[in-house]
Amino acid sequence: MHQNTLCVHAGTRNDRGEGVNNPIEPSAPFAYLDAKEPIYPRYFNTPGQDALVERLCALEHAADGLLFSSGMAAISTALFSLLQQGDHAVLQRDIYGGTQHLVTSQFERLGIAYDLVPATSEAFAAAIRPETRVLYIETPSNPLLRITDIAAAATLAREHGLVSIIDNTFASPMNQNPIDLGIDLVVHSGTKYLGGHSDLCCGVALGSHKLIERLLATARTLGGSVNPLTCYLLERSLKTLALRIERQNSNAQQLAERLRNLPGIACVHYPGLPEHPDHDVARRQMRGFGGMIAFELADDAPDTSRFQRHLRLIKPAISLGGVDTLICAPGLTSHRDLTPKERAEQGISERLLRLSVGIEAPDDLFYDLEQAVKEPLPEIL
Ligand SMILES: Cc1ncc(COP(=O)(O)O)c(C=O)c1O
Missing domain, CATH: 3.90.1150.10 (Aspartate Aminotransferase, domain 1)
Structure with a gap:
């Protein structure tokens, strides 16, 4: 189906014949006796979260994903899941200020080394070390709207066995699909284009099942899950x-x-x-x-x-x-x-x-x- 159709229909749970929109679920606990695993908002597995992840996966051509309470919750959970003491990350220098602050204020304390470099393949390649685990880019960049070559960054990351991450907030899935260009993990501040009405705050991380499994363990511990009313607002927003x-x-x-x-x-x-x-x-x-x-x-x-x-x-x-x-x-x-x-x-x-x-x-x-x-x-x- 075309992106326009997926915006409206992907992840719609109309199997219960209840209506054209998914119900708002204000429940924190769910009955567990017949469930495969306990359902709970902070486990990132309520039906409302699942439905939205399905829609976002369809739009970003991803296999799996997680919905967060903010873009920074998605970004910090992703980075803390993939990096540990002794690791090194290469990041594009002109990333969102909050992400840059996360790196400069937290990484050293946790024993994670990093380089913030100009967004060229040469600069990325020169910064990669044996202990590098992640290559992080953002395009178009803020505020000068410079463009990073996504396929080149993804190829470089793959050649060195790194996880490539892109912040796709500025483009939105309508303007570019980085996973098709070889990127492993796409993050968004859903507060921006996905929400689109300046009235909600959420974040998204999308990638392969294996990668999302890695994020999920940290996500459940850090607890940056989204609330049901935001799920409803986001679903309504994605339709347009x-x-x-x-x-x-x-x-x-x-x-x-x-x-x-x-x-x-x-x-x-x-x-x-x-x-x-x-x-x-x-x-x-x-x-x-x-x-x-x-x-x-x-x-x-x-x-x-x-x-x-x-x-x-x-x-x-x-x-x-x-x-x-x-x-x-x-x-x-x-x-x-x-x-x-x-x-x-x-x-x-x-x-x-x-x-x-x-x-x-x-x-x-x-x-x-x-x-x-x-x-x-x-x-x-
Ligand atoms: C490109 C980009 N990424 C991430 C974020 C962080 O998102 P949030 O404010 O939803 O935590 C922002 C916020 O302005 C942003 O512009």
């Missing part, structure tokens, strides 16, 4: 995932093309633009270029704070992936803790803004950005 992503892709492409010609905008970062440095890789591995754009305000435009305050429709807020268009300045938010020099090294200027494009009419979004950039600078007294 294909439609939302289609619209967000097309809105983002249109906005990127129009913004690059708008006076006051110095440059636009979007993998769907032919001048983007990774456009060819993006075309090879993505079906759509996604709903995230980054752009820089020119020196004669307002600064990022003033620009954001002047927006009337687009909301300054830090999350992404929802139906509402949101904007944030990475220099003031996700990358605030870096020194200006470190930010500059990562290509994050003080005039950079990140836009998570929603499903509104693209004209309305463009006019909002246009009027905010035209705002006259205050006179210097």
Whole structure:
């Protein structure tokens, strides 16, 4: 079946003839006498969790998966399941700040070594050691939307016997399916595109049965399982995932093309633009270029704070992936803790803004950005 159909139907338990949607199950304990194993939310095996995992597996072309209470619960459980004292991990440098913080704040304490390196096969290969166990990537990256070659990373990991992990949050399963390109484990912050309405928090890890079994033992101990109401919200959200992503892709492409010609905008970062440095890789591995754009305000435009305050429709807020268009300045938010020099090294200027494009009419979004950039600078007294 096509992805659009799977979004609506995969994992629907209509065998009980009860309705078109799976029931919400507010139960923590379940009757156990006739069960193969005890069912319990923290064992990651309630019927509601199973149904959603089935739908997400269908969308990501995975055999098995686990649903978590947040993206970070999925990511930390995955890394702590696959790494132990004495091991080493190679990670792409420009990963989500929370993941980077997890690595830099926890790994050393646990005796796990790591290298955060530029996202090229050469840099990954140079960092691999005999004790390396995991190669971790994220593409498109945050906030500059650089693209990592997924197949090349997966091949390198396989050649060295490493587990390859990708954070597929920014692309969503509609725009790329890393497992088809050889990746072992896909993680998502379901809080973003999968949820899509900025009203839930969850995470996902998807891979082979064997790999998910490895994660499950740690997952049950760490206990980052999701609640039944979030299961219901996520199931409802996934039904419109294909439609939302289609619209967000097309809105983002249109906005990127129009913004690059708008006076006051110095440059636009979007993998769907032919001048983007990774456009060819993006075309090879993505079906759509996604709903995230980054752009820089020119020196004669307002600064990022003033620009954001002047927006009337687009909301300054830090999350992404929802139906509402949101904007944030990475220099003031996700990358605030870096020194200006470190930010500059990562290509994050003080005039950079990140836009998570929603499903509104693209004209309305463009006019909002246009009027905010035209705002006259205050006179210097
Ligand atoms: C790419 C990416 N991965 C993971 C996370 C963490 O997800 P959560 O906030 O659901 O824990 C985020 C959150 O912003 C993210 O943007």
